[in-house]
Amino acid sequence: MTMKLYGFWRSLATYRVRVALALKGVEAHEVSVNLLKGMQHGDDYKAVNPQCVVPSLLIDDGPPLVQSMTILEYLEETHPQPPLLPRDPRGRARVRGLALIVACEGHPLIVPRIRTYLEGEMRLDEPARNRWLQHWTRKALEALETHLAHERETGRFCHGDAPTFADICLAGQVFAAGYFNVETTAMPTVMRIFDECMKIDAFDRAQPLKQPDAPKSLTH
Ligand SMILES: N[C@@H](CCC(=O)N[C@@H](CS)C(=O)NCC(=O)O)C(=O)O
Structure with a gap:
């Protein structure tokens, strides 16, 4: 089986898939789609992903898998070890809920398009646009913090002592806070869990600035 992951160093949705692949020990060749240069809108990539977003995962000659959380679910079903969802339905619902605070609510509001x-259309100047980006990034992190600080299921990670989909999404959202200069001192639980995540090689190696397509000026 050959896997090709279309992604971009800075993309947080790609980060989720990169971490899950690494945790599951699945090899995928990553092809960079430069979002900052608009390569997602080129005809070649549009033929892969008509929505013009990354990630897309190609497996052999089948149709591309799109949407990062769907790809995580696919990897969980096809490579159950190590599990990235709890065993019990209620725990699974909690983890998916935490993950979707990021993937369905926070992240979609800050993407390049x-x-x-x-x-371009709303004529917001840069400071106003930055306020938008900071506001929605912070809102998702604050919601995570409140859940994680108050729910007894929180452990070393978001749910117990092993990483799940929720941690993968949390880690990406903390990178978003870094992109947009969002203050994270009021989110101690989120940041504690982020630090735990980054101790794991799969999370660390997948991080944006460690990707081969990241600009050398930022990585050195
Ligand atoms: N919900 C999608 C989000 C995909 C997405 O928006 N990806 C961003 C990068 S993180 C992208 O490719 N954006 C291109 C654009 O907005 O033009 C997923 O989770 O896969």
């Missing part, structure tokens, strides 16, 4: 629209 939204930033471009705010600037």
Whole structure:
């Protein structure tokens, strides 16, 4: 089986898939789609992903898998070890809920096409656009913090003592806070869990600035 992952160093949705692949020990060749240069809109990539977003996962000659959380679910079903969801339905619902606070609520509001629209169509100047990016990034992190600080299922990680989908999404959202200069001192639980995640090689190696397509000026 050959796997090809279309992604981009800075993409947080790609980060989720990169971490899950690494945790599961699955090899995928990553192809960089430069979102900052608009390569997602080129005809070649549009043929892979008509929504013009990364990630897309190609497995052999089947149709591309799209949407990072769907790809995580696919990896969980096909490579059950190590599990990235708890065994019990209630625990699974909690983990998916935490993950989707990021993947369905926070992250979609800060992606390049939204930033471009705010600037081009809505005529927001840069400070106003940055306020938008910071606001929605912070909102998702604050919601995570409240859940994690108050629910007894929280352990070393978001749910117990092993990483799950929720930790993968949390870690990406903390990188978003870094991109947009969002203050994280009021989120001690989120940051404690982020630090735990980054002790794991799969999370660390997948991080944006450690990707071969990240600009050398930022990585050195
Ligand atoms: N919900 C999608 C989000 C995909 C997405 O928006 N990806 C961003 C990068 S993180 C992208 O490719 N954006 C291109 C654009 O907005 O033009 C997923 O989780 O896969």
